[in-house]
Amino acid sequence: xxxxxxxxxxxxxxxxxxxxxxxxxxxxxxxxxxxxxxxxxxxxxxxxxxxxxxxxxxxxxxxxxxxxxxxxxxxxxxxxxxxxxxxxxxxxxxxxxxxxxxxxxxxxxxxxxxxxxxxxxxxxxxxxxxxxxxxxxxxxxxxxxxxxxxxxxxxxxxxxxxxxxxxxxxxxxxxxxxxxxxxxxxxxxxxxxxxxxxxxxxxxxxxxxxxxxxxxxxxxxxxxxxxxxxxxxxxxxxxxxxxxxxxxxxxxxxxxxxxxxxxxxxxxxxxxxxxxxxxxxxxxxxxxxxxxxxxxxxxxxxxxxxxxxxxxxxxxxxxxxxxxxxxxxxxxxxxxxxxxxxxxxxxxxxxxxxxxxxxxxxxxxxxxxxxxxxxxxxxxxxxxxxxxxxxxxxxxxxxxxxxxxxxxxxxxxxxxxxxxxxxxxxxxxxxxxxxxxxxxxxxxxxxxxxxxxxxxxxxxxxxxxxxxxxxxxxxxxxxxxxxxxxxxxxxxxxxxxxxxxxxxxxxxxxxxxxxxxxxxxxxxxxxxxxxxxxxxxxxxxxxxxxxxxxxxxxxxxxxxxxxxxxxxxxxxxxxxxxxxxxxxxxxxxxxxxxxxxxxxxxxxxxxxxxxxxxxxxxxxxxxxxxxxxxxxxxxxxxxxxxxxxxxxxxxxxxxxxxxxxxxxxxxxxxxxxxxxxxxxxxxxxxxxxxxxxxxxxxxxxxxxxxxxxxxxxxxxxxxxxxxxxxxxxxxxxxxxxxxxxxxxxxxxxxxxxxxxxxxxxxxxxxxxxxxxxxxxxxxxxxxxxxxxxxxxxxxxxxxxxxxxxxxxxxx
Amino acid sequence: xxxxxxxxxxxxxxxxxxxxxxxxxxxxxxxxxxxxxxxxxxxxxxxxxxxxxxxxxxxxxxxxxxxxxxxxxxxxxxxxxxxxxxxxxxxxxxxxxxxxxxxxxxxxxxxxxxxxxxxxxxxxxxxxxxxxxxxxxxxxxxxxxxxxxxxx
Numbered sequence: 030x031x032x033x034x035x036x037x038x039x040x041x042x043x044x045x046x047x048x049x050x051x052x053x054x055x056x057x058x059x060x061x062x063x064x065x066x067x068x069x070x071x072x073x074x075x076x077x078x079x080x081x082x083x084x085x086x087x088x089x090x091x092x093x094x095x096x097x098x099x100x101x102x103x104x105x106x107x108x109x110x111x112x113x114x115x116x117x118x119x120x121x122x123x124x125x126x127x128x129x130x131x132x133x134x135x136x137x138x139x140x141x142x143x144x145x146x147x148x149x150x151x152x153x154x155x156x157x158x159x160x161x162x163x164x165x166x167x168x169x170x171x172x173x174x175x176x177x178x179x180x181x182x183x184x185x186x187x188x189x190x191x192x193x194x195x196x197x198x199x200x201x202x203x204x205x206x207x208x209x210x211x212x213x214x215x216x217x218x219x220x221x222x223x224x225x226x227x228x229x230x231x232x233x234x235x236x237x238x239x240x241x242x243x244x245x246x247x248x249x250x251x252x253x254x255x256x257x258x259x260x261x262x263x264x265x266x267x268x269x270x271x272x273x274x275x276x277x278x279x280x281x282x283x284x285x286x287x288x289x290x291x292x293x294x295x296x297x298x299x300x301x302x303x304x305x306x307x308x309x310x311x312x313x314x315x316x317x318x319x320x321x322x323x324x325x326x327x328x329x330x331x332x333x334x335x336x337x338x339x340x341x342x343x344x345x346x347x348x349x350x351x352x353x354x355x356x357x358x359x360x361x362x363x364x365x366x367x368x369x370x371x372x373x374x375x376x377x378x379x380x381x382x383x384x385x386x387x388x389x390x391x392x393x394x395x396x397x398x399x400x401x402x403x404x405x406x407x408x409x410x411x412x413x414x415x416x417x418x419x420x421x422x423x424x425x426x427x428x429x430x431x432x433x434x435x436x437x438x439x440x441x442x443x444x445x446x447x448x449x450x451x452x453x454x455x456x457x458x459x460x461x462x463x464x465x466x467x468x469x470x471x472x473x474x475x476x477x478x479x480x481x482x483x484x485x486x487x488x489x490x491x492x493x494x495x496x497x498x499x500x501x502x503x504x505x506x507x508x509x510x511x512x513x514x515x516x517x518x519x520x521x522x523x524x525x526x527x528x529x530x531x532x533x534x535x536x537x538x539x540x541x542x543x544x545x546x547x548x549x550x551x552x553x554x555x556x557x558x559x560x561x562x563x564x565x566x567x568x569x570x571x572x573x574x575x576x577x578x579x580x581x582x583x584x585x586x587x588x589x590x591x592x593x594x595x596x597x598x599x600x601x602x603x604x605x606x607x608x609x610x611x612x613x614x615x616x617x618x619x620x621x622x623x624x625x626x627x628x629x630x631x632x633x634x635x636x637x638x639x640x641x642x643x644x645x646x647x648x649x650x651x652x653x654x655x656x657x658x659x660x661x662x663x664x665x666x667x668x669x670x671x672x673x674x675x676x677x678x679x680x681x682x683x684x685x686x687x688x689x690x691x692x693x694x695x696x697x698x699x700x701x702x703x704x705x706x707x708x709x710x711x712x713x714x715x716x717x718x719x720x721x722x723x724x725x726x727x728x729x730x731x732x733x734x735x736x737x738x739x740x741x742x743x744x745x746x747x748x749x750x751x752x753x754x755x756x757x758x759x760x761x762x763x764x765x766x767x768x769x770x771x772x773x774x775x776x777x778x779x780x781x782x783x784x785x786x787x788x789x790x791x792x793x794x795x796x797x798x799x800x801x802x803x804x805x806x807x808x809x810x811x812x813x814x815x816x817x818x819x820x821x822x823x824x825x826x827x828x829x830x831x832x833x834x835x836x837x838x839x840x
Numbered sequence: 841x842x843x844x845x846x847x848x849x850x851x852x853x854x855x856x857x858x859x860x861x862x863x864x865x866x867x868x869x870x871x872x873x874x875x876x877x878x879x880x881x882x883x884x885x886x887x888x889x890x891x892x893x894x895x896x897x898x899x900x901x902x903x904x905x906x907x908x909x910x911x912x913x914x915x916x917x918x919x920x921x922x923x924x925x926x927x928x929x930x931x932x933x934x935x936x937x938x939x940x941x942x943x944x945x946x947x948x949x950x951x952x953x954x955x956x957x958x959x960x961x962x963x964x965x966x967x968x969x970x971x972x973x974x975x976x977x978x979x980x981x982x983x984x985x986x987x988x989x990x991x992x
Contacts, residue, residue: 625926627897631876637893643872644872
């Protein structure tokens with residue numbers, strides 16, 4: 030095959046693949062709405078083109094298949110047949126066969142040895158018009174090739190024949206000329222019928238011409254109608270003319286070059302800052318601007334709408350649903366959301382898997398749905414949108430949802446978690462168990478309903494590109510899988526910090542804010558709770574992580590007493606923490622280079638990059654760092670799997686508690702997660718509302734619940750409530766808690782500590798408002814039952830005395 | 841005519857080593873290196889090789905030899921491995937030698953441990969022995985990584 034020919038074949042393949050993808054979509058669409066003439070014509074055109082081209086290129090077998098398919102489509106288009114699921118399936122099979130042949134051709138330029146007679150026979154059988162007087166035996170190529178005559182004889186000079194009208198590819202698409210004439214010029218149905226009848230009998234002329242000849246329409250009307258049709262078609266046509274195909278390899282090369290240019294730009298900018306030459310400065314600024322724009326432009330060329338991969342899902346859903354006897358409707362939101370090409374490719378398989386899973390396992394059989402009071406037809410919703418520099422893709426179904434208990438049970442059976450772990454895990458953690466490798470195979474073998482087949486692969490693939498997967502589910506109402514992925518992998522904005530003389534890059538995505546504590550504020554600002562440093566950021570406790578200590582670099586990790594401290598406030602998963610670094614340099618666009626296999630085990634780094642001075646800097650993986658430093662305590666699925674094999678009692682099971690002194694100097698604790706803020710109010714700010722202590726806090730009235738009062742015996746309680754605060758007492762320590770949308774302040778005697786502990790030695794509580802006693806930090810500590818305490822404060826409202834009014838006022 | 845092959849030789853703690861010349865990308869002087877905290881000890885750091893980031897492996901540690909004396913500037917032998925380029929840090933560069941198959945002998949049975957897997961054998965040169973290093977094995981380091989993970 031000559032060079033020229035192979036080029037033609039290549040073009041043909043690329044175009045055909047694209048068209049076939051569209052065919053899948055359109056056929057599935059047609060099944061739902063068989064009256065969609067646009068779609069039908071488009072399907073017809075595609076098959077016609079393929080048939081024509083492969084005839085020209087000498088692919089006989091391909092031509093034969095396309096030919097029978099085209100015949101069948103002709104019947105459909107001419108409304109001699111209506112689309113049945115059987116026909117759709119046959120046509121989809123044909124699409125698959127054509128695709129296989131194209132793949133074969135792509136591989137070795139030959140169609141290969143294959144026998145498609147069954148498919149051809151099926152397609153031929155299906156074109157028999159039911160109840161038609163005599164099924165025509167020889168099926169002719171049915172394309173009504175439009176004659177090359179002038180369009181309307183009676184009005185020769187007015188309109189140039191629109192090119193598309195002559196093109197056999199553009200079989201009149203809806204609205205067809207007859208409809209337009211009927212609507213616009215009042216041409217009767219009967220007249221059009223008559224004219225189409227003539228056409229069918231072999232009249233080679235066009236509808237308009239026949240109508241004019243019949244006297245049913247005026248030439249001017251026909252011309253107008255054609256114009257309308259033309260403009261409709263133009264607006265429906267894809268914007269093919271304004272785009273060109275570019276080889277991906279070339280794009281990648283350009284992208285790499287732009288990456289290098291960004292590096293060179295950074296170098297020049299650094300250099301420029303040291304120069305006094307203003308014209309050089311101006312030039313480097315200009316270089317800076319252009320590089321940024323060029324980079325944005327190149328990145329954009331690599332961006333593709335996520336709809337490109339979603340477009341296959343209707344077909345996937347149809348096939349899976351048909352296979353398991355379900356009815357599923359697929360909805361898509363945010364198809365136009367763009368992602369980098371490499372990412373699009375990387376998430377294609379995981380998404381397909383999730384979609385299949387939703388249909389296969391999530392959505393129930395129609396009868397079960399009806400029984401559950403749902404619509405027979407299940408809904409599968411795909412959503413994509415931008416959020417904080419990331420793209421979120423959600424796959425939701427309104428199916429049966431995940432059964433927490435069953436997953437818990439299964440995971441225990443499979444020895445993925447211990448019974449004790451199972452008891453302590455949150456619902457969300459349980460859901461995430463289905464991403465464990467062992468879990469999936471178990472599901473496959475036992476075939477118990479619920480998800481999990483290959484979910485670990487989904488998670489691994491998404492994490493490979495720096496994304497995360499999360500699952501939410503409500504039993505009986507459905508499941509949502511949330512995939513979070515970075516916009517692009519190549520060039521990211523990052524904050525450069527210095528630690529022990531080396532520079533590290535922190536992706537801007539995780540960055541919340543920067544805090545600098547002057548030397549004199551350090552001792553006051555950074556507090557130590559049981560050795561763990563924290564910083565109060567606007568009343569919230571921010572755990573601090575010293576980068577040099579985590580990286581086991583020189584020094585003991587604590588800054589010298591007299592130096593300022595730089596805190597980089599970061600977000601990892603849902604948790605915030607402060608990273609203490611020696612120096613905060615600058616933000617810079619960095620080119621991400623992945624780490625080699627030798628360093629893959631170091632989870633704390635996401636990659637490396639070359640800085641302006643040519644040195645290499647490591648990019649911190651904020652989530653990995655948080656896990657390493659123990660900030661993110663929520664056990665991640667992988668951690669659990671690792672832990673089971675590792676020694677028992679691993680540290681990652683710890684929870685964080687706030688310890689404080691209760692009445693009588695008893696040690697009490699609440700989980701840190703229930704705490705919103707810690708506050709200290711001078712007694713003068715405490716006001717009495719009836720007998721309830723309240724204070725004004727952030728523009729609201731905060732009811733203050735005194736722990737010593739709550740824990741008093743009931744008969745003493747009312748008396749204790751009445752006591753107003755004495756003005757000369759020290760400021761009160763308040764734990765601000767949020768409960769069911771309201772804020773409450775819990776007044777405690779003294780805040781002791783924040784500790785991390787497993788807290789698994791527990792005993793029953795011996796008084797109300799206490800959940801149980803646990804051993805935290807080797808001492809018996811009472812864990813408060815927050816909801817009960819708050820409920821207690823609220824139920825007093827019902828008491829028919831002065832107390833009730835006070836609480837009411839407080840609320 | 842006997843089969844010959846070319847080796848790029850270098851010295852580590854006065855021992856002569858050789859890697860097959862066709863696996864060597866280039867030999868360069870010591871470059872500025874960025875250390876990687878928490879990485880296995882055999883990884884010395886990352887170097888910028890004309891815009892390409894290359895991992896530098898401390899070959900002395902890898903082969904369980906004495907650590908290099910402080911202040912010594914190591915040379916980089918950049919080799920092509922399955923996982924891209926890797927720089928092997930060596931004491932000194934030797935000549936390119938051409939040896940015949942016949943001078944090759946497998947390592948003695950008494951050579952044990954992880955080192956054995958990296959040393960294919962020795963070529964008996966006129967004045968000394970040249971240890972033949974398996975590039976892939978030396979760069980793979982899965983055993984070294986596991987060891988590092990276990991001690992953590």
